[in-house]
Amino acid sequence: MNRLLLARLRKYPNLHFAPLSQNTSGSGGSVNSATSLTSSLRETPASRFDDHCLNKFRRLSAMSQVTPPPILTVAPTRALLDEKLGVQVDNLPPGAPVTLRCLHQSEDKDYWEAYGHYISDATGAVSVADDVSLGGTYRGKEVMGLLWSMRPVPGSRTGLRLRKRNVCTPMLFTISVYDGHVSHDFSSRRPLAEVLTERWYKAPGVRRVEVNDRGIRGTLFIPSGPGPFPGLLDMWGGGGGLLEYRSALLASHGYVSLALEYFAPGELATADLEFKYFETAFDLIKQHPAVIANKVGIFGLSLGAAVAIHMASERPIKPACCICISGSHLFPRDQLVTSIHQPQLGNTRKIRMDGEQNLIWRDMSLPISSDLSRKTDVRRINCPLLLVIGQDDQNTPAVEYADDIEQMMLSVGKEHLLTRLEYPDTGHLIEPPYSPHFRATNFMWDRKKAKVTLLWGGQTKAHSDAQEDSWKKILAFLQRHLYSPQVPTARM
């Protein structure tokens, strides 16, 4: 118990465990270890700040002997990443200013936090779902503000992006309530109460299978049960590598999803890829025993979206539907797949910079050519297509490309296949909901072999709303096109 007590003391600095109540009667020496610890603490020369904290603690503790401590309730304590979270505080004094804070330590060991300033009501309660945040990293009535408004704590490295690599473990968030409206130095303060909540990308029973078959590199996620299930080919963008979290989440919603790795980060310029790779990946899913062969869709973001739309339009595979987030249909023919999204050498003069040295790449892909040899012929698409785009996308001129796609499809009477979700003040990285917003992050620009920061765009609140809304609509789109039974019309 002594060791654990020490560990707790370390966790809560300035927390002096002075036994304030009269606990000494007949305790039989059971608290010898604790008493000696506290007496040694008391004897430590205390700075004025320490005294202040000690007195404040004594006041608060004395308060708690008479009035009960505040109760912080967070529900659910274990949830999927796209599920809502309820945060409630009770037993506060009425009209008390408090701060709710959410803290997360990423796999890269950076700390991310969000906080909101609240005032308790006459019953001494604060409910994040019903009350208004008056300040902090988010304002207003924001049920999920403690999650989507997270940003690296002051003093962190710059240009960070929060992405879970290991989807078999949860993200752990510590939610605390503090006395007063606090905006900094949280770690030097004692919270009134604290709760932990786990948020998972993978539901129980979802199987994770590493794929290394026919040259395809990726991870397959299979929902629990005999199936068969609809399938999805899931592709990320120009950052490269293997990101599993969206596929894990999609499998948790009932889709066999293959997170495809198609180049390692930084290899974009040299990856020797042909479309055959993507078609083989698609076939791999289609032929999987747990997959319904004619219910396989493609899902892509950024470069992945450009690949997706090209596959759906011009390749022999027949996806049941196609989702493109922040993509274009740019496709310089007879060049490598990887040339789709690369800043064209001739166009690097079109790269701008914002006031903070973040690179704006969007102009490089403009103007859109009317020459069909430079872009995918989306007139040939035959499956439902969902475009998700942000109007403040500073990396890709997604709106302009969406206009062009729409026009091309209209010209052949296929506009009924197109659904376009366009969001104001939303940037390029439209991710699953309640993820923090990344306006500009570090990026490995392979062509120049340099680490730069790219401006993705978006204003946090609007971007987060777009993430929440688009995810809901993406799931509905997938359910409609991959799950609803379709009775074939008989021709006799």
Next chain:
Amino acid sequence: MIGTQVRAAVFRHLIGKQLTPRVGLHRKPCWLHSAVAAMPFRTSSSPAPVLTAAPARGLVDDPISIKAGFMPPHHPVTLCMQMRSEDGDLWEAFGHYNTSADGTVNLARDHSVGGSYLGCEPMGLFWCLRPAPGEREDLRFRKKNVETPFVVDISLLEGHISPREKENAVLAVATTERWYMAPGVQRIDIRQNGVVGTLFLPPGPGRFPAVLDLWGMGGGLVEYRSSLLASRGFASFSVAYMEHKDLTVQLDINAADGYMKKAFNILKDHPQICGDRIGIIGLSYGVYLGLRMATNSDVNPSCLVCINGPAGSNVGLTQTFCKPKTSDSDQRLWPRDEAGYLSFKDMTSPNNYSPGTQVKIENLACPVMYILGEDDQNSPSTENSNLIADVLKRVGKSHLYTCLSYSGAGHLIEPPYTPHSRMSLWRSKPEKMLALWGGHTAPHAAAQEDSWKKTLKFLDQNLRA
């Protein structure tokens, strides 16, 4: 609709695919049905039915919503739950349902028409769990390691069948985890001053209200109620007083008083616990120990929860207390009723209290809530509860006493949504002995659910307000 299905079926046949019995399913003649039960009703081009259980990761005392969809309307299906205990035994339960007009099943809305339970029982699959046929019998469902969840598979099966016929009939599966500890709850082994126990602390700096958690003559260290209480914000201390390898001395009833006081003070002196907000919860013999503490002037619990336990003891019981379970088959120590079950009915009857063992009920100074299973076959709990009520009434302290009396409930009223055992194995050496706990499954489950809610509310009112 049926016409379309017929055309579709013929069409598929024409293009060489296997004919599926869709038509037969909709007309549901029983002879065809039993054949169909063995075949999946969907083709390779239609999606599988979907089964969801939410929350997928919940605490053991959280209700769960089970729904299924994408099935034909008015179609018979079976929902089956299976789980392996830590000892490897397979427990299962099932219910027979008919899909609604929109092809869905919702356990919160629909009625089971057969299987382990009948009627609208959203959590029936949990509390009806029983050892599967062929497994060991007379088992009791208890989690020893509370740091890991139970992983439970819920299957949606074609037709009204038993789990034995599951093969080839599984339409969908939902996997759910049932946890005994919320994230951030700390489990701390306590071996202090001779006291053996496990302390569970909620996350955060505290100070927390606390509960001393006492079980019965089964002995050992039972942690699952404490871990759940800590997950609900109460520091909770499960204490072992017999049958534990770390107990340094065999306690007798007098030594037990001092031992319990030490345990209570471990809570009182803990820097993260409110020393003046400690309650006691006891089951069976734990009630007696709790009442002794509460009527002792040195210990001042803020409240007491008593589940099916006595207010006094007799010589036999006292001796039993300090003998290990397996040492003796003396009728006096491990009494049996006429049917041969272990029963403490005589030993804990108020009529048979040994002189001086009845607690001074009149000295009770804190609210007491007595949870009573009227079908308790192990102890005369009704008489004991009445005794406490009578004494308190006599001294004008009725306002302190609440009795929740549940008809059809047995002795082991535990946290909700866990299976009920009317009897279970008490020990197998030196000879097999069964204990009859009583209670009938459905009312016992209702008692567990209701009493747990009321227990949490009672603790909240007395330890937090």
